[in-house]
Amino acid sequence: MDWQKFDTESGAPLWFMSLPHTKNTSIGVLTNVGSRDEKWPKEAGLAHALEHMFFQGSTRSLKTQKAMSACIESVGGVSNAFTDDEKTFYFHKIATGEIARSIKVFGESLFYPRFQKNIIPTQMKIVLQEMADRNDSPDSYLGENWVKKRMAGHPLSQVTIGLKEAIENFKSKKLYLYCRWQC
Template identity: 35%
Template sequence: MELKEIVLDNKISLFYIHILQINTVASGVLVKAGTRHEIWPKEAGIAHALEHMRFQGTQLFPTSRDISALIEDDGGVINAWTSGEGTFFWQKIPATAFAKSPLLLSQQLLHPLIPEKKIATEMQNIVQEIRMVKDDPSHFALREFGHLIYSGHVLSRDVLGTEESVTSFTRPDFMNFSDRLYFGQRMRFIVVGNVPELDVVRSFNSYFHDVKASDGSLEENTGNLKTEKREVIHKRQIEQVHMVVGYLLGAGDARSVTALSVFANMIGGGMSFPLFQTVRDKHGLCYQIDCSVDKNKDCSTFYIYVGTNPAKYRDAENLILQIIKECKNNRQLLERAKSLVLGRLSMSYENPASIMQVMAQQILYRGHPKTKVEMIREIESITIGEVEEAVSTYLSEIYQNTLIVGPESLA
């Protein structure tokens, strides 16, 4: 199950893992073209909107139904996502039907129709997506927390854009963004599953031989981050408080961020860990409480989300802060968290799509995916001293950012 980096004839890297024990294969094309590369406000949300339009027909598959049916008729799954850092087009399909994957990916990436007659309809679908997020208080809270914690940086931008910008997009807008960012040096290919290396290389060399090489800019938009204590409250016609408590971290590949990723599992790895046991099981303050780390190329965040009683949301917040302080030097929790992370890593290797998604994220924030052995060694090597230092340095109350969405009567 060795991770290989293969440089194709077009000079683009293909990351490949051959897994003999399964009968499926996951394939994808990652493009470093995300929200941070947009020109705001005119292009707000265009990276995500262009992802949608690449499902609206290609030269060989002229309709959205043709595109989806090619994969789904063999029982496969086809999808894509866009983030602040990039866009990822991917499929999972029986290994016997693998030849369809690079063919369709090349059509979507190199030969999309971007049909003018479909733009207005598809942009209205995105408008509904924007409104859906606004109507869901937990999603709205997490989105607004992103605006808050990354304030001053391009990662604070909403991936979906705005209703005004999305409904203004024209075909020339999409083609301009595509020409500016969809070229070889910004692309990476990923294949994980039971397909021989020779077949993979031949297919991607054949279908992607005419990809543009390097006639665009690799410059990244950034911004100025603010490391200060902030709290924002949104009042709406809802019953619960949806609260996100978080902190700004360094680059996604920093050792301290890895230590804090382990710490997130030390306190929030599951129902037997302190956040659930204390805030929910002992005090009855919530139904859902989650802890996570969002990793990006130049900055990351550690955050905890909780949905709680409006009369006791400060109690929930104080308990969260207490847990952070009390658990940062708990060796037993560290060992439990390591076992949890390593066990879940092992189970993820039963699903090629899960492996592929992790690889895509790692390419975005560190430029290169890690091998399974590298990930295991990295987790095993984290010490309680590193965890305690990272928590003390980054998860200080003086840097705490809190986003609260609550009822209009919230005190």
């Protein structure tokens, strides 16, 4: 089994590998945006915050988080994502016959995100809880602090989760501008 590469109309490469023995398909979108791309301290955690916001609805037909989730989950699929220092990866696992749903969700969430002012504070509270959870985990805490010390002054030393003070002040305009600049 070999990877096949297709060039889309937008110029973005699409990589594909057929696994005929499976009934599910995993689809992902990799963006080259991570914590290293943030201007610290003001933007600390912005890439990760965007990851959360891309699941909250679009300006098109899937206007809410509930509609977006239902599009994938109603046919047994799952959605998730992760952000690190160099990239953000969004992915779905879905029945092979339902690939169009995944493409629709990716298209709407990544190209037409809806940064609703009333949802941002809730999502940022979730990010802050993730930060607290990491700080309560000795291996995460030690690992992040080791990287900060070893890479001090380099963009890769910036903790992906960000800084509490920055996260508490993220607004829709900042998210939108960062998205247009980086995504």
